Amino acid sequence: MKKRVFIKTYGCQMNVYDSSRMADCLSPLGFVEAQTPQGADLVILNTCHIREKAAEKVFSELGHLRALKEAKGRRGGEMLIAVGGCVAQAEGAELLRRAPFVDIVFGPQSYHRLPELVARAARKTGEGLLETSFPAEPKFDFLPAPGASAGVSALLSVQEGCDKFCSFCVVPYTRGAEFSRPAGQVLAEARRLVAGGAREITLLGQNVNAYHGKAPQGGEWRLGELLRAVSEIKGLERLRYTTSHPREVDRSLIAAHRDLPKLMPHLHLPAQTGSDRVLALMNRRHSADDYRRIVDRLREARADLALSSDFIVGFPGEEEEDFAATLAFVKEIGFAQAFSFKYSPRPGTPAAAAPRQVPEPQKAERLAALQALIARQQCAFNQSFLGRVLPVLLEKPGRRGGQLLGKSAYLQNVHVTAAAERRGEIAPVLIREAGLKSLGGALFDRASA
Ligand code: 5AD
Numbered sequence: 001m002k003k004r005v006f007i008k009t010y011g012c013q014m015n016v017y018d019s020s021r022m023a024d025c026l027s028p029l030g031f032v033e034a035q036t037p038q039g040a041d042l043v044i045l046n047t048c049h050i051r052e053k054a055a056e057k058v059f060s061e062l063g064h065l066r067a068l069k070e071a072k073g074r075r076g077g078e079m080l081i082a083v084g085g086c087v088a089q090a091e092g093a094e095l096l097r098r099a100p101f102v103d104i105v106f107g108p109q110s111y112h113r114l115p116e117l118v119a120r121a122a123r124k125t126g127e128g129l130l131e132t133s134f135p136a137e138p139k140f141d142f143l144p145a146p147g148a149s150a151g152v153s154a155l156l157s158v159q160e161g162c163d164k165f166c167s168f169c170v171v172p173y174t175r176g177a178e179f180s181r182p183a184g185q186v187l188a189e190a191r192r193l194v195a196g197g198a199r200e201i202t203l204l205g206q207n208v209n210a211y212h213g214k215a216p217q218g219g220e221w222r223l224g225e226l227l228r229a230v231s232e233i234k235g236l237e238r239l240r241y242t243t244s245h246p247r248e249v250d251r252s253l254i255a256a257h258r259d260l261p262k263l264m265p266h267l268h269l270p271a272q273t274g275s276d277r278v279l280a281l282m283n284r285r286h287s288a289d290d291y292r293r294i295v296d297r298l299r300e301a302r303a304d305l306a307l308s309s310d311f312i313v314g315f316p317g318e319e320e321e322d323f324a325a326t327l328a329f330v331k332e333i334g335f336a337q338a339f340s341f342k343y344s345p346r347p348g349t350p351a352a353a354a355p356r357q358v359p360e361p362q363k364a365e366r367l368a369a370l371q372a373l374i375a376r377q378q379c380a381f382n383q384s385f386l387g388r389v390l391p392v393l394l395e396k397p398g399r400r401g402g403q404l405l406g407k408s409a410y411l412q413n414v415h416v417t418a419a420a421e422r423r424g425e426i427a428p429v430l431i432r433e434a435g436l437k438s439l440g441g442a443l444f445d446r447a448s449a
Pocket residue numbers: 050051168169170270272310311312341342343344345346
């Protein structure tokens with residue numbers, strides 16, 4: 001009999017990937033994915049712990065789910081509730097204590113054990129099950145092959161975890177030590193995705209350019225070599241990778257940007273701050289000048305490269321002059337886009353206990369100033385494409401009828417006037433509108449004339 005599983009995903013693309021792999025590993029048990037939690041046999045929250053109140057959001061969502069579970073129970077049915085991901089890893093037993101109606105708590109490195117956990121939970125042992133060890137066996141060796149229909153733009157996890165211990169970051173504690181999948185395994189998954197219709201693949205890792213996986217012929221590949229091999233897959237048209245660390249941009253990666261036309265000219269390279277003093281406090285182990293040099297070398301290799309980044313404001317000890325250095329840095333590098341966040345103390349990380357925490361009003365003020373600057377740059381970047389023809393990957397139905405939503409090489413959303421059957425193509429689009437968040441235009445080829 002078919003059973004229904006509803007998976008709600010919080011956080012990063014790695015979690016999006018993990019959620020789809022969870023569905024893959026539950027499908028042999030007869031689970032099909034549901035779009036709502038109502039009446040589901042199993043609900044999984046795949047949680048994120050990166051910033052503020054993530055755990056609180058999970059507890060409030062769990063409150064709603066408890067009501068659904070009880071309602072189903074009154075009708076004689078059963079709904080299992082499982083909490084996975086980074087909050088599960090960080091909170092562990094505390095989660096079961098605060099929410100005793102939760103059946104399973106499992107970490108990001110143990111979800112290949114979900115089928116067994118679900119079977120055990122269904123047998124009603126009473127206590128909630130806790131699986132937050134970092135197993136010796138890599139989960140990838142136990143997951144079934146991914147479902148064939150990953151969409152035209154697919155995610156592929158190649159590296160996980162982090163040994164860098166930036167002083168603000170919870171990831172080394174929730175995702176564990178750095179680990180790279182063997183290149184052969186990555187290539188096999190990439191081929192399968194392309195055979196299933198993917199035109200674009202994004203290689204994922206918390207520290208993706210720290211990749212150092214076993215090469216198919218022995219030895220080790222770095223990310224540059226892996227990209228080279230993946231780009232040779234016929235039918236694949238676009239290749240990306242995220243998220244990178246400035247310390248791991250090596251010669252092979254720069255060469256990949258120079259040599260591989262399929263590697264998109266867009267790089268997300270978190271800088272966090274433009275101040276050397278704060279970079280040191282953050283334990284980033286590079287300077288602002290190191291970052292500038294990397295950008296110069298990348299732009300030499302690929303002149304049309306656009307950069308996006310992440311910034312944290314109000315890190316403990318950040319002074320006005322440090323923040324001014326960040327603003328100057330954002331202008332100088334000319335980021336096309338960036339995400340910025342108020343520093344949020346994460347339990348157990350060194351910076352959470354650091355003296356000189358920045359008061360909330362100052363954090364808010366700095367965030368507003370930085371976001372205004374970034375928005376101006378992003379808008380100018382988008383407007384620079386007005387009147388130009390861009391290749392756009394037509395991904396899904398658009399907001400209005402007769403429209404498709406696509407992505408430019410620079411990851412801009414593009415609303416395109418196009419017939420539904422053009423979906424999945426990379427088509428030339430004449431850009432006629434450009435705002436902060438998206439571009440708009442119409443197909444510009446013979447088929448559309
Ligand atoms: N507070 C605020 N932002 C954070 N990030 C990571 N940890 C924190 C934190 N404790 C941001 C960083 C990172 C992005 C994914 O999230 O900018 O690059």
